Amino acid sequence: MKKKYVLIASLLMATSLLAACGSKEGSATQKENIKVEEKGMPIVKEKIKMTMMAPGLTKTEWEDLAAAKALEDLTNIDFDYITPPQTDFETKLNLAFASDELPDVIFGAGSSLLKNSVQSDQGAQGNLLALEDLIKEHAPNLNKILEENPEFKKSIxxxxxxxYSLPRLYPEETSNPLYISPLWYNGEWLEKLGVKELPKNTDELYTLLKRFKTEDPNGNGKQDEIPLSDGNKLLIIRTWLLPAFGMKSQTIEEQDGKVRFAAMSKDYKEYLTFMNKLYSEGLLDKEVFSQSPDQFQGNTETDKVGLFSAYASYMATGKNPADALNDPMFQQITSDIQDTPLAPGHPRVGTGTFAITKKCPSPEAAIRWADYLYTEEGADLAGNGPEGAFWQYETNKDGEKVRVYVGEDKQKMEEDRGKIGIDYGLVTPGLQNDYVTSIRETADAPARSIWSEFQEKETKAKVTPYEEVPFPVVYMTKEETDQIATTSTDILTYVEQMEAKFITGVESLDNWDKYVKNLKGMDVDNYVKVYQQAYDRWAKAE
Incomplete structure (x- = not known):
């Protein structure tokens, strides 16, 4: 078993890590001697070693992952792993930069652990390599995607x-990511009330919620119905109702090239007015700002909620997935100030997934290794591992050769996947591919679950056509990042607190001007200015 390195701030350990990662002279010598194959596998004919720093896993060790072993056999690149726990990863990575005890590559960090500002700073210092030329010359799969999707390139x-780092990509043809969990209607209530069409505007939504409250749709003879509720305070409801008033975000959003702080706009005031109306009439859950997830779940499982938040409706109601297909997804609505449906869209790109440091003995080999993950085969291997580890081929009743989970306990399927794939629970380089990563529970089970197909159909009909990205993924300079950090906590906390007060009536909307004045006193205008600068750079990037 490979040695598992752990970064510790001591001179003795630093010395051993220097030997593990390779000295500057050693790396330079190796770079001259490593011949990289430009096509096919393996990437190098003679096996080479590199060090990879990646967040520690919860279900197994990196060196035991079947996908990692398969990639080593395929590419001839053998990684030794430096794996701090995810909670300590950012600290250990910063220590590695400060001490110059760098791994050859950094994997699976994502922008939360390898922040964009850190990438820029360490790239400028020469600790992280610029990758654009390597991508053009040695990463044909990623390069093709970036050429066809210029907004992806701008965002990295x-x-x-x-x-300075490679992305996680969510192409439209292979994935259908939602911006956040949806809202779902209680299908049994709709049937009981004879509802044939879902609300298309705020007036129709109000009318339906009123019916939920007054017409006893759960049939127990009590007026205990909660028309609208959310298990995440107001996060999901807000996300899907703001667009009815012309907003894609509560805070920073871009409109026609101009950045604004939505929570101080007249549109936002209209949203608050509508939500206050729902709350004051008992149509919005009175406990929405204070209830625990368990309290919310208790209400949805006992048929007390008409419109509710959940990744999938059956997860909230406790139904069998097949019995939840009559719970329709919330349809984007309009209002007097927004006459066309609008929905927040996923930017389809994540950063900080794979970086190459100055210590890497062969950047060309490293980039080719990562580039394989931007193919369907590579994405599948990264997620599901090789045949025999997590899945095997079987023949179904129609004579088709299909891939089937090898475990006996189907309830442990996802747990077992976490012991196989290199992308489980991490933001890793490569393609998100919702189709090739599906493995059947049995040979005669459908390729995708009935629920998955239903949810995809609902999303494509009710969300996808109206999606607009609130704000693109952008890089900020260190100075810009520092400016945002100075003011963001106070601003965002104040907005969240005042939203609850305005909606519940604790604070009258007559005090709107005072609220806006307080935001300006928190330097919100400069906050917006910084985002505008970052957006302008993104828009001009080639």
Whole structure:
């Protein structure tokens, strides 16, 4: 078993890590001697070693992952793993930069652990390599995607016009990511009330919620119905109702090239007015700002809620997935100030997934290794591992050769996947592919679950056509990041607190001007200015 390195701030351990990662002279020598194959596998004919720093896993060790072993056999690149726990990863990574005890590559960190500002800073210092030329010359799969999707390239380009990390991509043809969990209608209530069409505007939504409250749709003879509720305070409801008033975000959003802080707009005031009306008439859950997830679940499982938040409706109601197909997804609605449906869209790109440091003995080999993950085969191997580890081929009743989960306990399928794939629970380089990563529970089970197909159909009909990204993924300079950090906590906390007060009536909307004045006193205008600068750079990037 490979040695598992752990970064510790001591001179003795630093010395051993220096030997593990390779000295500057050693790396330079290796770079001259490593011949990289430009096509096919393996990437190098003679096996080479590299060090990879990646967040520690919860279900197994990195060196035991079947997908990692298969990639080693396929590519001839053998990684030794430096795996701090996810909770300590950012600290250990910063220590590695400060001490110059760098791994060869950084994997699976994502922008939360390898922040965009850190990439820019460490790239400028030469600790992270600029990757754009390597991508053009040695990563044909990723390069093709970036050429066909220029917005992806913009979102991974730092302020100095270099690319310091590879992305996680969600192409439209292979994935259908929702911006956040949906809202779902209680289908049994709709049937009981004879509702044939879902609300298309705020007036129709209000009318339906009123019927939920007054017409006893759960049939127990009590007026205990909660028309609208959310298990995440107001996060999900807000996300899907703001667009009815012309907003894609509560805070920073871009409209026609201009950045604004939505929570101080007249549109937002109209949203608050509507939500206050729902709350004051008992149509919005009175406990929405204070209830625990368990309390919310208790209400949805006992048939007390008409419109509710959940990744899938059956997860909230406790139904069998097949019995939840009559719970329709919330349809985007309009209002007097927004006459066309609008929905927040997923930016379809994540950053910080794979970086190459100055210590890497062969950046060309490293980038080719990562580039394989931007193919369907590579994405599938990364997630599901090789045949025999998590899945095997079987023949179904129609004579088709299909891939089937090898475990006996189907309830442990996802747990077992976490012991196989290199992308489980991490933001990793490559393609999100909802189709090739599906493994059947049995040979005669459908390729995708009935619920998955239903949810995809609902999303494509009710969300996808109206999606607009609230704000693109952008890189900020260190100075910009520091400015945002100085004010963001106070601003965002104040907005959240005042939203609850305005909706519940604790604070009258007559005090709107005072609220806006307080935001300006928190320097919200400069907050917006910084985002505008970052957006302008993104828009001009090539």
């Amino acid at each position: 380009t730092a302020p100095d016009s270099h690319i």
